[in-house]
Amino acid sequence: MEKMMIKGSRLTRLQRGFTSLPIDLPGTQFNRAIRGSRQLREEIKNIVTQRRIHLSTRKVDEDVDGLDILSSLIMDTSSDGQGLSDSEIASKLYGVIVSGYDTFSSTLAAIVMCLAELPHVYDAVLKEQRQIAESKAAGELLNWADIQKMKYSWSVACEVMRLLPPNSGTFREATSDFVYEGYLIPKGMKLKWSVHSTHKNPEHFPDPEKFDPSRFDGQGPPPYSFVPFGGGPRMCPGKEYSRLKMLVFMHNVVTRYRWEKVFPDEKFVWNPALVSTKGLPIRVFPHNKSQSN
Ligand code: HEM
Incomplete structure (x- = not known):
């Protein structure tokens, strides 16, 4: 590739x-x-x-x-x-590239923004990642066991995807007649499915606008309430790959740098994919090796 x-x-x-x-x-x-x-x-x-x-x-x-x-x-x-055939293979690869490009890059950018805005969250991620880095021999690469230890970092990534999901939704077609909340949904009807329907539901996520990675402690939110990767048979096949890449990314940038936003009021919007309003320029500060931060 x-x-x-x-x-x-x-x-x-x-x-x-x-x-x-x-x-x-x-x-x-x-x-x-x-x-x-x-x-x-x-x-x-x-x-x-x-x-x-x-x-x-x-x-x-x-x-x-x-x-x-x-x-x-x-x-x-x-x-x-x-x-x-070559055309069939091209179509499959095309699907993977289109589905996996914007979603992943915009999530990384959103993680970078949230870590810049929330120093206490950044510090806790750095602490977790430093412990892992310090357990390794010089030049030793991350392995699967290290990834499993990145629990807080993953909760942070999940909280970013709860508030700023890159994929705002998709269409589904009813495969049989069914009744939902008193309404008959006939077979063949097209339905819009959106992650926004549950990600900010205070029943599942109290004080929903608050950035709180501890929501994902223990069992985490109820099934199908946190669905940045969708759910069911058409769930994103890139989920585990994305988790791995996000955590490796967080490990490498956080253990090397701190950063701040150039435009403090910059936000992310859906247009229709998730994008930052000004391209998210940042100022990067390498850690001073002689200091503990
Ligand atoms: C942060 C990263 C990503 C997010 C949040 C994400 C999210 C999603 C969502 C919400 C769906 C629709 C699922 C559904 O309808 O139930 C989807 C489908 C899909 N994703 Fe991802 N995705 C991500 C990364 C990737 C990557 C890296 C790849 C490939 C390398 C990928 C490949 C696909 C494919 C092929 C589908 C279509 C699956 C199907 O229709 O059967 N995604 N993704």
Whole structure:
């Protein structure tokens, strides 16, 4: 995937297309998104074709690039023995790239902002991460056991995603008739599902606007009340990967730097994806190694 350099702005254009009015006329967001999507699929398809050639001409004992997701999809013949076509693989990769780009980067940015705004939270994250760093030998990398110890940091990330979920919702179709709160929902009806419906419900999250990572202590909130990654069979498949990357990111930046916002009043808004209003410039201060902070 290292060769897939796809500009973030193009992905943002695609995200906007998802929530725009479905009018396919030149100049509309929908039209731009469709054209961008076609270009992106073509680019990915070319990469798939090159990799297929590489795989078919490699020596038998040659390592297959660590068998990344692209090689795995090309070599997969599990469904009917035929394998997937280049277009099918391009579509699958396209889905993963579009779903995993803005969501993840905007969550990292929101974590950076919250840690800048809340020094007591930053200090507690730093304490946890320093304990882990100090338990390692010089140059030793983080391992899975270290990730499991990052409980407070993960609660902070969850609290960020509760208040600033990158994905504001998606559409669902009823697969059978059912009654909800006295209303008949007929089979086939399209329903808008939104994380905002529960994330600030005071019944589950008392004083909902308050940033309080201790909400996630113990059992945490009731099932299906905290759903930044969705739920059920279509739940985000990138959840565990995102958790791992967020925690590794937090470990590395917090143990090296403090930072402050350049624009103290800067906020995040949904447009329709989560974005900072001024690009979130920050001033970064490396820790002085001779001091304890
Ligand atoms: C902070 C990071 C992320 C958040 C908050 C997030 C959130 C979500 C949400 C809310 C959904 C819809 C789930 C539903 O409808 O029930 C979703 C779907 C999806 N996500 Fe993520 N996501 C994140 C990162 C990623 C990453 C890194 C990847 C890929 C590497 C990814 C791949 C996908 C895919 C492929 C789907 C569609 C699943 C389907 O429709 O079956 N996501 N994500």
